[in-house]
Amino acid sequence: MKLSQLVFRSMQKNIKHYYLYFFALIFSVVLFFSFETLQYNPSVIEATAASGTATSGFEAASYMLYVIVLIFVLYANHLFMRRRSKEIGLYQLIGMTKGLVIRLIALENIMLLVGAVLVGMVVGLLSSRLFAMILLKVLQFDAVVAMTFSKEAVLHTAIMFSVLLVIILLQMAWIVRRSTLLHLFNVSKQADERVKSFSSWQMVLGAIGIAFIVYGYYKSTILFEDPMELLNNMLIILAATIGGTFLVFRFSVAFVFNIIRMSKKGHLKLADVLALTPIMHRMKENSKSLTLITVLTAVSLAITTLSYISYYSSETDAAIETPGDYVAVNGREEAFLRELDALNVPYDLKTTRIATGEIESSAFLSEDVIQYLNEDRSEVMIVPLSDYKHLAPDVELASNEIVVTSYSGFMSSSMPIEEGTETKLYIGDEAMPIKVKHINDDTLLTWRVTAGGPVLVVPDELYLRFEQLDVERAIFTQTAITLKNDEHQQQIEQLYKTTGADVLNEDGDKLNSLIATQQENLNLYGTTIFVTAFLGLAFLLATGSILYFKQMSEADEEMASYTVMRKIGFTEQEILRGIMYKQLFNFGVPLIVGLLHSYFAVKSGWFLFGNEMATPLLVTMGLYISMYTIFALLTIRYYKNVIHQSL
Known part of the structure; x- marks a missing residue:
């Protein structure tokens, strides 16, 4: 041959x-x-x-x-x-x-x-x-x-x-x-490992594995509380969760199954023999592959979810970055408005006066960050209450009270501040005591003006003092223009640029319209979600296939056992029921642990990527669960064929 x-x-x-x-x-x-x-x-x-x-x-x-x-x-x-x-x-x-x-x-x-x-x-x-x-x-x-x-x-x-x-x-x-x-x-x-009584050190290692995972989850919930230790905390979380996952699969699972087996005092059902014993025998080898599969699942799911959050939030993020269809500063909108009037385009105007001041850094930053920056004061944007009324008409402030707005996402996590906080606002060397009455995430100024920082709303009397005393700092206005219909959209976009309404400063920096910002976000996040979605699918196919191939090998190795069981009178359905319990562990446990890992990973920093977590997370988790279910069903079908051919 x-x-x-x-x-x-x-x-x-x-x-x-x-x-x-x-x-x-x-x-x-x-x-x-x-x-x-x-x-x-x-x-x-x-x-x-x-x-x-x-x-x-x-x-x-x-x-x-x-x-x-x-x-x-x-x-x-x-x-x-x-x-x-x-x-x-x-x-x-x-x-x-x-x-x-x-x-x-x-x-x-x-x-x-x-x-x-x-x-x-x-x-x-x-x-x-x-x-x-x-x-x-x-x-x-x-x-x-x-x-x-x-x-x-x-x-x-x-x-x-x-x-x-x-x-x-x-x-x-x-x-x-x-x-x-x-x-x-x-x-x-x-046999990978003989089933025997567990020593105390194995029990301790299993408990340590669970403790590592719990500690990693806890650290992820406070990841951004100390920005100075961000990298160290991320490495600690990574090491704790991966190491803990391996210890759980290597010792905790086998320990729990051994307790279940011993509690039956020798009266094992067929399902116990087919599910518990093979898992315990192969736990030493399987712990490595299950850890790898769990970590890969968690990483791919977290990346896909965060990308989807960015894409899902692209339009709302644009609205947060740009408070109107068009924004202009320091009166540069006049020529643009004349062109809109010539086109008979109806619009609404909201003009906001803006000043810059300084606030004690301790109101927003931790002591470590203040020492690192070597700055006792932080620059903030200040607007008068009367200009804020179009967003919150019912707000009233005492002479020393302020509202902190545009306070969300990374800002609210890395720079925590609470209502009732008392601090000082500075104009030059003059300090004015203030108290935070309200905190919200209303968008008042364009992101290009605030650079992502909070905006302080102060009483008009206090703002007038800024206008009188602030001779060195820039005092300017922002005009938000909202169109009442979208006719002549392309022409208006062009006019916004040709009239100079999009100029931010003398250095030539430009502002974007709401539509342009949305398109920029779509270009960035759309490409990202496209790539990560298919990479996530490839991850799923790879990890699911690895589990499937491994179970195929185990099924072939256990074929002789199925032959003996069928000869002594067990039916195919009875044997298959035990196999289903086994696959519930092999596919279900890595999936559940992977979902938990990805949930805490996403929850720790999702606000950096968008403003909605629940829907993207549920959608991606649902897709992953569906894919794992398909692989589990394929595995059960293969076992069914092996059982049928065993006699």
């Missing part, structure tokens, strides 16, 4: 093991090739030109995807080699040298990967237009998208996956070369 015939027969025999692996490879190639092609699509280049980072974003996504594929393929290949250990041993028993066995398996891998790359590139080429249309839809950009063929994308994809093939072949050759015949025939029979 020729080597090629042997390769085809071997692949035909193992096709049931390879089909999901082959599909995952094709999907990865499709994504990689599509990201590469998008960099050269004229419609995409035009739509993302404003962001200035789309091309580099696609390139970075391609490399991140490549790392995901590399980890997935190496792990899957290791599982396949373990599963085929007896087959490899038989090849050597009948006289095949290790070199010939390596050539045989190498040809299989070459055919699989080359086939996946060719199919993936064809599908990627056909679907690249669809990917571009999805991206432009996310960006709300109207354009006719043509199918684009890029030689650069083809060449880059071929090179990257050729390197991947070389790595796979080296891994395979290493495994075959270092394996003895005895090891090959016994690898599937070796």
Whole structure:
């Protein structure tokens, strides 16, 4: 028999093991090739030109995807080699040298990967237009998208996956070369860990693992309370949660299951035998893979959620940054308003007087931050109460009371202040005692004026004193213009620029209209959510496939046990019920722990990315739960076939 015939027969025999692996490879190639092609699509280049980072974003996504594929393929290949250990041993028993066995398996891998790359590139080429249309839809950009063929994308994809093939072949050759015949025939029979009574130190380590995770969660809730220790706290949280997760899977889970097993005093049901015992036997090896899968799930879910929060909040963020359809300062809106009148465009005006003052830094900042900045005072924007009345007509202030507004997001977390706080407001060297009456997140001034800082609303009498005493600092006005209809929108956008109404200062800095700000946000966040969503899908496919392949291997190894159970009278349904409990652990526990990790990660800093957490978080979690459920059902179906074939 020729080597090629042997390769085809071997692949035909193992096709049931390879089909999901082959599909995952094709999907990865499709994504990689599509990201590469998008960099050269004229419609995409035009739509993302404003962001200035789309091309580099696609390139970075391609490399991140490549790392995901590399980890997935190496792990899957290791599982396949373990599963085929007896087959490899038989090849050597009948006289095949290790070199010939390596050539045989190498040809299989070459055919699989080359086939996946060719199919993936064809599908990627056909679907690249669809990917571009999805991206432009996310960006709300109207354009006719043509199918684009890029030689650069083809060449880059071929090179990257050729390197991947070389790595796979080296891994395979290493495994075959270092394996003895005895090891090959016994690898599937070796128990990972004998089930025995747990020592006190194992119980302590399990408890420490839980404590680490809880501590990591707690630290995440106070992450921004001390900005000076932000990096250190992030590293502590990362180490605590990852280390705690490993200890929980390595010791806590097996310890709990051992208690459950011992509490039954030998009266184990079939479901207990099929679920508890295999998990406990394999916990030492599985703890590493379950930790990896849990962490990858948490990271990908957190990144996807934060990206979705940014995209979901893009319009409301624009409204927070720009308090009207158009904003002008220091009377530069006059020519613009004359043009609006000439076009008979109705509008509303809200003019706000603005002064700058200084407030004691201790009212907003911690002592460590004040010492680091070496500043006892912080500059703030001040507006009179009468100009604030259009937002809050019922607010009244005593002579020493103020309202802190535009106070939300990162500001409210890193610079905490409470109602009733008493501090001092400075004009030059003159200090005036003030008391914070109200705090809110109303948008009064454009972000380009406040630079994201809070705005103080003071009584008119106090503001007049600023006007009288503040001779060095800039006193200016902001006019917010809100259109009553959107006719002549494009013409008005152009007039806003040509009349000079968008000029912020003498240095030539410019203001943006509300629509322009929304479009900038869409360009940035739309590209980000597009990339992270597909990367998250690749993460899901990789982690779910790893779990699935691992369970396939365990099912094949346990087939003899199912044969014995069926011979002594247990039905397929009874055996399958125990398998379902086992899969509930294998897929459910990493998912639940991963969801918890991602929830606390997102909750610690979601306000940096937008103003709505619940909906994006629930949507992404729902998608991840659905995907894990699909993989669990595929695994149960495979076990069902193995149980059926066991007798």
